[in-house]
Amino acid sequence: MAKIYVVGMGPGGEEYMTQEAAAALEASDVIAGYKVYIDLIKGRYAPLGKELLFTGMKEEEKRCELCLERALSGKTVSLICSGDAGVYGMASLMIAIAKEHPEVDIEVVAGVTAALSGSAVLGAPIGHDFCVISLSDLMTPWELIKTRLIYAAKGDFVTVIYNPSSKGRPAHFKNACDILAEYIEPSRVCGLVHNIGRDGESHEICSFAELKNKDTDMFTTVFIGNMQSKVIGGRFVTPRGYKSEER
Amino acid sequence: MAKIYVVGMGPGGEEYMTQEAAAALEASDVIAGYKVYIDLIKGRYAPLGKELLFTGMKEEEKRCELCLERALSGKTVSLICSGDAGVYGMASLMIAIAKEHPEVDIEVVAGVTAALSGSAVLGAPIGHDFCVISLSDLMTPWELIKTRLIYAAKGDFVTVIYNPSSKGRPAHFKNACDILAEYIEPSRVCGLVHNIGRDGESHEICSFAELKNKDTDMFTTVFIGNMQSKVIGGRFVTPRGYKSEER
Structure with a gap:
C-alpha cells in the first residue's frame, strides 16, 4: 500500500526525535519538508540515497502534492514537520490533499511540540491545564486570536504562545500583551x-509586566503562567496541587 | 554534580520515547516511577544492573524524596513519567522537593503527551489552537475545572480532556459533557x-451528541473539535486554514 508518514521531528536535533520517527525516516525513499528542516537532517539521510524534497514557506500545498505524487508512484514518503506533526503541522493538510486516494495510507507520527520542549527548558510551566495559541494571522482572523487570548486568561489557563511575531507583523506580540494586561496581574510569572x-x-523568566518589552521572533515560544505559577530554585513551575509545592 | 532527570516516556512502548529520553535512562544508576511505568521498561533496564524504584498512586511525594535521597548519595537518577515530564507529570513536584539542594541538577526531558499521541491516532484534531484540561478533581476544585471547560468552549479551542473518569468519579465525564452542551452543537466532531x-x-470518532454515552476511564483521552473540525477520509481533522482543507 502506498504510504506517507507525516512525522513530527521535535524541536531540532535528532536526539529529540522519537525512535518511531527515526524508524519512519529510515523506511522512506523520499523525505520532504520545509527547507530549514531538511537542512537539519540531510547530513544523515542524504548519504543513504534518499530523495530529499523541499519547498519554501507558503508552499505547503505544493509540498503535500509532491508527497502524494511520489507515494502514488510507489515510493514510501516521510513529510517532516518541526515539533509535532499535528500542532500547526502538516498532518491536516496532507490528509486533505490525499482524500481522493484511499489507497494511500497516511500515518501520523507524533513529535515533541515547542510547548513541551520549551517547558522542559524553563522547568515545569505547564504542570497544569494549559492552552496553545498561535499569534500568526496569516490564516486566522486577528479577532479570533484576540478572543482566544481573553478566554485563556479568564479561564486561568497557562498560556503558551507560538509565532509571537515575525518580520511581517512585528507588533503582534505587544498587542497581545496589551489585551492580556486587563486580565493578568503585572507580577504573573x-x-x-x-x-x-x-x-x-536561550531562555529567560520574567514578570508579565516585563514580557511585552522582550524581543520575540518566529523561533520564540512564550509561556504565561496561571495564578498559581511561581519561581522555585530559578525554575518556572506551575504546581499540580501537592503540599510540597506550596511550602 | 548530583543529577536527576525527570523523563517523559511518551505514551507507552519504547519506540515513542525520544532518543534524549533513552540516553537519560542509559546514563542513570536508578530509574524511579509509578509501578505501571516501571513495568513497561524493566525488561530492558533491569538486566543492565540499574536499580528500579517504584511507589504507588498518591505516593508521588515519597517517590520524589527517594529520588532526591539517591541523587544526594551520588547516584544519577531518572524519574520517569508517562507522556510528558511536565504535563500533569512529576517535574513540578521534583523541582519543589529538591529546592533546598541547589547542588542537585534537575534536567527535564520532554516526551510526547497524550494530546499529541492521541491526535496522531485520530488524524489531526489539534491542527489549530487547543487546550488541555484534566477532569481529575483530586487536587483541583471541580468549580475551576468547570470554569475552564466553559471558557475553552467559548474561545472555540479544540479541547483535549485527560483523566475523563475513574472508578472514584464515574460521573465526571458525563457532567462535563452536560456543561459543554450549552456551548457546543450536537454535530461537533x-x-x-x-x-x-x-x-x-482503540479509537473512535463520534459526534458531540454521542460523546457523553461513551465509556471512558483514566486511560482514555478525549478530543472535542472546534467549529471548523471535520471528518476527511475517516480521519478527524481540524483545518489550519488552507484552501485545500476546505474543498
Missing part, C-alpha cells in the same frame, strides 16, 4: 525560550 | 483514544 533544541538556544 | 501506544489501543 512568564518565560520565553528562543531556538529550542537548536544552536543559540 | 469529537474523538476518543483508549490505551494510546499500549496493548489494546
Whole structure:
C-alpha cells in the first residue's frame, strides 16, 4: 500500500526525535519538508540515497502534492514537520490533499511540540491545564486570536504562545500583551525560550509586566503562567496541587 | 554534580520515547516511577544492573524524596513519567522537593503527551489552537475545572480532556459533557483514544451528541473539535486554514 508518514521531528536535533520517527525516516525513499528542516537532517539521510524534497514557506500545498505524487508512484514518503506533526503541522493538510486516494495510507507520527520542549527548558510551566495559541494571522482572523487570548486568561489557563511575531507583523506580540494586561496581574510569572533544541538556544523568566518589552521572533515560544505559577530554585513551575509545592 | 532527570516516556512502548529520553535512562544508576511505568521498561533496564524504584498512586511525594535521597548519595537518577515530564507529570513536584539542594541538577526531558499521541491516532484534531484540561478533581476544585471547560468552549479551542473518569468519579465525564452542551452543537466532531501506544489501543470518532454515552476511564483521552473540525477520509481533522482543507 502506498504510504506517507507525516512525522513530527521535535524541536531540532535528532536526539529529540522519537525512535518511531527515526524508524519512519529510515523506511522512506523520499523525505520532504520545509527547507530549514531538511537542512537539519540531510547530513544523515542524504548519504543513504534518499530523495530529499523541499519547498519554501507558503508552499505547503505544493509540498503535500509532491508527497502524494511520489507515494502514488510507489515510493514510501516521510513529510517532516518541526515539533509535532499535528500542532500547526502538516498532518491536516496532507490528509486533505490525499482524500481522493484511499489507497494511500497516511500515518501520523507524533513529535515533541515547542510547548513541551520549551517547558522542559524553563522547568515545569505547564504542570497544569494549559492552552496553545498561535499569534500568526496569516490564516486566522486577528479577532479570533484576540478572543482566544481573553478566554485563556479568564479561564486561568497557562498560556503558551507560538509565532509571537515575525518580520511581517512585528507588533503582534505587544498587542497581545496589551489585551492580556486587563486580565493578568503585572507580577504573573512568564518565560520565553528562543531556538529550542537548536544552536543559540536561550531562555529567560520574567514578570508579565516585563514580557511585552522582550524581543520575540518566529523561533520564540512564550509561556504565561496561571495564578498559581511561581519561581522555585530559578525554575518556572506551575504546581499540580501537592503540599510540597506550596511550602 | 548530583543529577536527576525527570523523563517523559511518551505514551507507552519504547519506540515513542525520544532518543534524549533513552540516553537519560542509559546514563542513570536508578530509574524511579509509578509501578505501571516501571513495568513497561524493566525488561530492558533491569538486566543492565540499574536499580528500579517504584511507589504507588498518591505516593508521588515519597517517590520524589527517594529520588532526591539517591541523587544526594551520588547516584544519577531518572524519574520517569508517562507522556510528558511536565504535563500533569512529576517535574513540578521534583523541582519543589529538591529546592533546598541547589547542588542537585534537575534536567527535564520532554516526551510526547497524550494530546499529541492521541491526535496522531485520530488524524489531526489539534491542527489549530487547543487546550488541555484534566477532569481529575483530586487536587483541583471541580468549580475551576468547570470554569475552564466553559471558557475553552467559548474561545472555540479544540479541547483535549485527560483523566475523563475513574472508578472514584464515574460521573465526571458525563457532567462535563452536560456543561459543554450549552456551548457546543450536537454535530461537533469529537474523538476518543483508549490505551494510546499500549496493548489494546482503540479509537473512535463520534459526534458531540454521542460523546457523553461513551465509556471512558483514566486511560482514555478525549478530543472535542472546534467549529471548523471535520471528518476527511475517516480521519478527524481540524483545518489550519488552507484552501485545500476546505474543498
